[in-house]
Amino acid sequence: MSESEVIERENPAHPEEIVGSVPVTPPESVHAVVSAADSAFRVWAARPLGERCALLTEAVAALTAERVDELSHLLARELGKPLPDARGEIGFAAVFLRHCIDAAPSVLAAHEIDDAAGRLSFRKVPFGVVAAITPWNAPVILSMLKIAPALVAGNAVVVKPSPYAPIAVTGVVESLASVLPEGLLQIVHGGPDTGEALVAHPLVRKVAFTGGNVVAKAIGATAASVITPTVMELGGNDAAIFLDDALLNEAAFDRIVTASYATSGQVCMASKRIYVPRARHDEFVAGFVEASARMVRLGDPLVEGVTVGPVVNRAAQERLEALVAESVASGGEVVDVGVVDPSASSGGYYVRPRVVLGLSDDSRLVCEEQFGPIVPVMAYDELDEAIRRANAGELGLGASVWSADESRAFEVAGRIEAGFVFINTHNRTGMSMRAPFGGVKKSGFGREYGDEGLLEYVQTCVTHAPALFRPGADPEATARASRAYPGQ
Numbered sequence: 001m002s003e004s005e006v007i008e009r010e011n012p013a014h015p016e017e018i019v020g021s022v023p024v025t026p027p028e029s030v031h032a033v034v035s036a037a038d039s040a041f042r043v044w045a046a047r048p049l050g051e052r053c054a055l056l057t058e059a060v061a062a063l064t065a066e067r068v069d070e071l072s073h074l075l076a077r078e079l080g081k082p083l084p085d086a087r088g089e090i091g092f093a094a095v096f097l098r099h100c101i102d103a104a105p106s107v108l109a110a111h112e113i114d115d116a117a118g119r120l121s122f123r124k125v126p127f128g129v130v131a132a133i134t135p136w137n138a139p140v141i142l143s144m145l146k147i148a149p150a151l152v153a154g155n156a157v158v159v160k161p162s163p164y165a166p167i168a169v170t171g172v173v174e175s176l177a178s179v180l181p182e183g184l185l186q187i188v189h190g191g192p193d194t195g196e197a198l199v200a201h202p203l204v205r206k207v208a209f210t211g212g213n214v215v216a217k218a219i220g221a222t223a224a225s226v227i228t229p230t231v232m233e234l235g236g237n238d239a240a241i242f243l244d245d246a247l248l249n250e251a252a253f254d255r256i257v258t259a260s261y262a263t264s265g266q267v268c269m270a271s272k273r274i275y276v277p278r279a280r281h282d283e284f285v286a287g288f289v290e291a292s293a294r295m296v297r298l299g300d301p302l303v304e305g306v307t308v309g310p311v312v313n314r315a316a317q318e319r320l321e322a323l324v325a326e327s328v329a330s331g332g333e334v335v336d337v338g339v340v341d342p343s344a345s346s347g348g349y350y351v352r353p354r355v356v357l358g359l360s361d362d363s364r365l366v367c368e369e370q371f372g373p374i375v376p377v378m379a380y381d382e383l384d385e386a387i388r389r390a391n392a393g394e395l396g397l398g399a400s401v402w403s404a405d406e407s408r409a410f411e412v413a414g415r416i417e418a419g420f421v422f423i424n425t426h427n428r429t430g431m432s433m434r435a436p437f438g439g440v441k442k443s444g445f446g447r448e449y450g451d452e453g454l455l456e457y458v459q460t461c462v463t464h465a466p467a468l469f470r471p472g473a474d475p476e477a478t479a480r481a482s483r484a485y486p487g488q
């Protein structure tokens with residue numbers, strides 16, 4: 001990638017093919033973008049919520065079926081994501097915007113208490129300009145998780161997507177922005193310099209970041225230097241724990257296989273390490289391999305029937321192959337899974353989906369986020385031991401517990417250090433728009449989805465008239481209260 005004038009994005013399935021390009025926003029141009037956003041914010045925030053929602057409903061309509069189809073093809077080609085998944089991601093982004101529009105009137109409602117103690121009014125006030133800095137692995141939905149709640153709540157948004165998947169998200173942002181007031185929703189492109197300029201800008205009032213922990217530290221430091229709050233959605237190393245009574249039928253295997261390999265495993269909440277009772281280990285592996293043969297077809301994302309595409313770039317491919325070699329060297333047994341479509345011989349950045357058996361807990365594949373289609377399966381003897389091993393490490397984004405006994409599964413889930421625990425599923429099939437999502441420990445802070453995801457983009461501001469200082473109050477009590485702490 002060159003930062004001179006444009007970012008050209010290659011197709012990871014056919015690296016010689018350029019999918020398209022976007023203009024780089026040099027750091028010195030960020031000021032004009034943020035200033036325009038700030039001006040738009042002031043007008044937007046003053047409009048009644050109903051008017052904002054009506055305009056945002058029109059904005060969703062700008063994502064017509066034809067536009068979604070065109071953008072899905074671009075997303076599939078720039079990211080290597082199978083076409084039905086690319087279509088699903090963009091469709092889901094529209095559904096999520098509608099969800100925020102519907103939720104806003106109750107979640108953002110102002111309210112008052114007016115009683116013998118006085119009058120309090122609570123207002124949910126937007127921050128101003130929000131910088132949304134997003135990764136490449138699900139560029140449209142991960143941007144929309146910030147755009148939708150921020151705009152509904154009355155903020156302006158400047159999105160900076162990853163240079164590795166900037167094209168489809170630009171199309172989505174431009175479609176929405178075409179219906180909205182000028183400057184309210186903008187997109188800038190570039191790498192760390194452009195991102196830094198945005199985070200450091202004094203008129204950016206909140207930074208919403210999704211990405212890796214290394215960049216999170218840089219963004220956190222810059223944001224702290226200008227006292228700008230952040231919400232951080234970071235990496236995970238999700239454990240899937242199968243209990244001894246887990247129902248290991250075809251549908252369950254289909255779910256765990258999809259949870260592991262969708263988007264080539266490049267999903268923050270993918271199932272990244274699997275723990276099974278020793279007595280059921282071989283049964284599990286056999287069922288997993290069989291389900292993978294049904295569910296996993298590695299190849300060109302535009303070819304019908306392909307469910308797993310290439311990984312994002314050559315560096316990711318090399319990193320993952322090195323991880324496999326290291327796993328073999330440390331005694332792991334590597335098993336190829338799924339089927340390879342002929343289209344995977346194009347020289348693209350393909351990584352054969354695999355499971356790795358018999359690794360110890362200190363292997364890198366087990367204790368680090370692999371972000372690819374290589375998944376370790378480990379046996380355990382005691383449930384307490386499995387929970388302890390699942391909780392090891394600094395990451396705590398998602399996890400799953402699989403059991404025929406839902407109460408038991410919930411009890412185990414309560415002992416897992418993760419922001420979101422799925423029961424009998426994992427990854428996107430277990431998401432709920434009403435449930436806040438985010439990490440504990442070093443997987444981040446703040447939430448997306450749910451009411452909390454909307455409340456991330458407002459601050460509660462209060463007006464208070466204490467009863468004792470109202471005209472007509474008892475003068476003696478007023479005099480006492482004028483010098484004391486409340487309630488004394």
Ligand code: NAD
Nearest residue numbers: 134135136161162192195196211212215218233234235268
């Ligand atoms: P990344 O951290 O490398 O980059 C994310 C974004 O930050 C990109 O837009 C990048 O250009 C920008 N950036 C880089 N340096 C910057 C700087 N100094 N200042 C401002 N911006 C800067 O992440 P990635 O490789 O694109 O994405 C993969 C990571 O994202 C994985 O760790 C994954 O787990 C995580 N992720 C988390 C979630 C979640 O919801 N928790 C969701 C998806 C992905």
